[in-house]
Amino acid sequence: MCFHDSITSCMLTLTWVLPLASAAVMMLFPKDRSGLIRWFTLTANGINLALIVLLSILFIMHPPVQTGGTQTVLAFSANHAWFPLLNIRYHIGVDAISLSLMFLAGVIVFCGTLASWQIRERTKEFFILLQILAAGVFGSFISFDLFTFFVFNELTLIPTYLLIVMFGSGRKEYAAMKLNLMLMGGSALILVGIFGLFFSSGIHSFDMLELSQIHFDRSFQLWAFPALFLGFGILGNIFPFHIWSPDGHSSAPTAISMFLAGVHMKLGSYGCLRIAMYLLPEGCRPWMNVFLVLAVAGVIWGAFVAIKQKDLKYMNAYSSVSHCGLVFLGLAALNSIGLRGAVMQMLAHGFIAPAVFCIIGMIYTRTHTRLIPQMSGLMASMPFLSVCFVLAGFAALGLPGMAGFAAELNIFMGAFGSSSLAKVGAGLAVLSIIITAVYILRGVNAVLHGPALEGSHQLGDATFAEKVPLVMLLSCILVLGLYPGPISTLLDHAIQPILNNLNR
Amino acid sequence: MDSMTTLASYGVLILPLLSFLLTGLWLGRKNWIASACTATFLMGLTFVLAVILALGYRTQILLHPELYPSATSVAWEHSWMTFGPGLAAHIGFYLDPISVMMVVVISFISFLVHFYSIGYMKGDKSAGRFFPLLSFFSFSMLGLVVSTNLIQTFFFWELVGAASYLLIGFWYTKPSAVAASKKAFIVTRFADAFFLMGMLVVGTQSGGFDFLHVNDPAAAVILNRSVGTGMFAFNLLSVSTVLIYLGAWGKSAMFPLHVWLPDAMEGPTPVSSLIHSATMVVAGIYLTARLFPLFAAAEGTLRVVEFTGAFTALFAALIACTQTDLKRILAFSTLSQLGLMMLSLGLGGSSEGGAVQTLAYTASMFHVFTHAFFKSLLFLSAGIVIHAIHSNDIRDAGGMRKSLSWTYAATLIACLAIAGIWPFSGFFSKEEILQSALKGGHYIALAAGLLTSVLTAFYMSRYFILIFHGTKRSHASEHGHDAHEGILMVLPVLILAVPSALIGWLGKDFFLAHILPYTAGASAAGISESHESGSFSWLVPVTSILIMSAIGAGWYFYGRKKWSAGFSEGQEPGWYRVLRNKFYVDEFYGFLVRKVAARFVATPANWTERKIINGAFDETSGVFRRLAIRLCKFQNGQVQVYLSVALLGLYALYWIGRMVH
């Protein structure tokens, strides 16, 4: 297979155009044809996933050769003027980091569509908003222009709010407002940082690759870095700005929880790596110790708080806090193993947390409760879901052979190979795997094991539509965990320019 | 290495995995008999391959010390993940005396346990789920013992933990089984965290994870330096080896991380048999043995090993004398035996001479080897007894000699073996341990070992007599359907009885000649020389007499005077209650976890999370909300207020404009 560059870059553009276009088309559909809407969304997302897989195959066949310098070499890139007055460009492309996250997003969106199969009310609105959300995320991952990136990033916020408020449960208004306020606050910091980059660069450019070659003033870097890192960090769930996520996750409908945990948060940590650390290396070094402490605090804090949660979704949300803390720990290691571990942890958590959310959602549709004390012995009535839950739980607690372990190993190793503060942090973070085991097993044991509840035999196991996303997610987890060699090599290449810039 | 051996080494790992996948994904859900037979067949094949591998190893490597001076080779190795120059994780197959020995033992016992399980699980609704897990357990353990590097070890180490979790909690509707599985996983996980830490320190600081690299004296030299400052100054080598040893500590259930093991018998008996003999608990011993050269280089680490072993051996033996649960007695006896193995590994700690170290190491491995047979035999025969009396309680057993005659014979052999009576297998390995303790001048260890042996003989005779002699107390046999031994269950027991009885005699010389640590100065010549010098021969008669008298005491109290298994209500003396309650360690942990950890860490954390961190957000938004409510007052619909605001605002703007210019 050999495609011309313009074709591949068009395919890349299509990844966000397709969801948006499908949303537009769905607006014309009659409201009551929910079956049609579901199948249409699924088809669109399936095509999109196929597109991304095709791009990944092309990428793996001909990975862009990194020059060894500080500039990332992109694959499938295109660069067009969009708003010349402000030098805003439509600059797209992927490297291994963004492509792997694209793949993650594609899988999660596809699985999320299937996980929302049973939505009966306002189906049309749900899927339209979901598609807009997806478009925002795909667009963000391929953008190499800060402004475009920001626009796509913002595109995700409002649909999230609406989806939680319209389709959520519990304290959904509070949660949605909290989520949006905090993320908007993060966006404000990001915007300040982006404009700072634009004006301090001296070339009035939003282009990441051009900016990466600029040596910014040290004093500028020292204030712009925390603004950008924290701005993205809020989205990426950094302690103590993680509090939007537990409420948001637990109030959101299943697909949105999956999306938030799996993809949206990754956008944050991706931004931290790609924008804050890549463009502002000098600001990064002195500030990284602060973020290291926050990361380790998040790892341990999330785990401890998760122990006390009664609601399964809250438990998983706090587990996400812990796992996202590991992402930041990897970033803070500032070496290639750590950064690679961070990206792998993004992927790992991106598959694991949605899998758990997906299962929790499926259990909820049967038992109509998510409270751990109200459930018991579900293994007897729903063996398939239970096996998946156990597997996903094992993945979350970092069992070898699952994605989480491969990532955590890298992160810990990276941190042990870094500064002495990072070593201490890594030591503490390693201990968190004990606490992780405690809360995961507590959840799994209480829900699946024990005497079966009365009437639970009628609950029924997963349907085919529910099995598909679970199998997909779990196989991704297993593949990533069993055979991390190739992807880690690819990621190594992509990380090299960032690392070179950091060491400049 | 010829292709046959290489092929066998692949097969040894792939067949159990295949069995797991085949029975787990497909057969187990349709037909449990088919899955059981498939799994057993594949495990049998694995054993055959293991034997082929062992023979190949022997002819090609072990007998060619000129080519392989440390008798070590890597059959194959595939890259799993690369971290940096020199730092890489592989999945490989390590060939050295102990790994090959373990492969043979594990596949043999696993095969027999699979076979036995066909009879044992008959009639259980979830039998289809059992065999895949059993195969997975064996696979994980096989992967662990053939690891070529620390990361592979950790990988399979954790899989072993997960498999044991699933198997201990196999009867998931039983709350005690669920709790036991959780406990086993979390306690071992606790230890594993330290193992991971130690492993990462060793790997990143010495520049490699491969055992060939880590066990090289050069690695110890690199690691042997002081890091940190002031109060936090420590020797990197000691700390990292102790951290790794902590992993083994948990997995091999050394005091005070032993609490999971006695509870682990909540799982089906074949699982207990596998856990206690070949798969799970010896992993810790194996890891310590695997890293023996590194540990030996570290100051103090081996002493830690020795003392944890000695203490656990004695501690568990004391408790075992008072338990009334069949499997719990065996569990504590396992603990005690594991303690002996650890003790033996630690004996090289303070001695300069390589010979003692070598002898102790060999003795430990020898004991692992013999213990695997007689312990799994004990558990399997206990399973038969449990099947017969439908109870785990030793007070429900008694007088089973007639109805379970084959089991009676097999158990007798196993009990004699574990007690250490000549010529049964336990005698030889235990004798080696005691001898090396004596030779190395470790009198505390020697005393602990002797006392443990005596206690072992005592509680095993108690165990044996209470089950098989005396009067029948079983309700099952009263109700007419007499206890019987299914051929499927008895056959593996009888097969195991053969090595339990004889393997010590047959294997002793082989072990002394070949199972050696590859530290500097270790040589078969030295060991046989020190062994045959005869200066310690008084130890054999002394221990034998002590053990015989302990057995006699057991017979006297439980056979003749017909003591019951425990005191009746109210007549229990204090010391006995302490022993029966296992020194209240579980209660202490319960207190630690429920009261201290939950109340002083998790609850405050949760409170802080809700009240302070979330509260800060709510408060911030509250400030704005209140501000907005204030501002709302201007928006009261009264045109005059709007006008005033507009006018004043206009002037304010004007004023600001003037200021700016």
Next chain:
Amino acid sequence: MNLMGCLVLSVALFAIGAFGLLTRRNIIAALLSLELMVNAALINFVGFSRFGGPSTGSGTAWHMDSQAGSLFVLFAVAVTAAEMALALAIVIALYRQRKSLDLRELDSLHG
């Protein structure tokens, strides 16, 4: 009698009108105050029309249209008349509906 005098008078009238507009609770009274303010503007127009503005050097730039001031007053008066007619019609309608002309009670725009 000069431009400044006119301006001062106009400003004072404007301020009084503004005061009345903000304090009077009766709509009609408030409208009267509004008219005072309009009057102030008218005086301003006439004043400028009469006294011209500052003369700049060339003169040509200024010599625009002094009549326009007066004419604007005429237009303004007309517009005011229209405005008052409508306002008072609304006042009457409002009174019929609510039986009150208190501005404080007319807060249907209350947020």
Next chain:
Amino acid sequence: MISVADICFYCLGAMLLILAGLTVLSKNLFRSVLAFLGVILCTAVLFISLRAEMVALAQLMVYVGGILIFVLYAVFLTSELGGKMPDPGQRRTFIAVTASMFSLAVLLGLAWQFYGPLGAEQVIEPNIASLKSLGFRLLNPGPDGFLIPFELISVLLLAAMVGAIAIAKQSAKSGAKS
């Protein structure tokens, strides 16, 4: 040097302001209206003294003949004449005083800034605001003329009248119904 015309102007101005003050302060609406009438008359006199007779005329005609009649009608229709109007309250008064003081200060400041120094060299326009010239100007269709605005204003007035009647009448109907 103060001329007679100046004194007249100042007196007139003072009267105007006093009457304006009465308009906004009187508790009785009818008195307020009467004071407003006084204000308009004073303004008309002022306009005449400023040589803007046409404007004064229009002022008198429209205000006194039109607006004031409207106002009186409205007052008669809606209020009892003897009643006191409610007090605005101290806070409102304070705010209103502040606002009007600011108006005074800012506008006077502006006036002073632009026209204060020029007080001496006033250009007094010739008598151009005569009835005749204004009338010609108003109805001149040429580029200098104001014919189109004039016509537009008449349309506006007409529309306002119609609108006013419509509003008052419609609500009367609904009022009768209720």
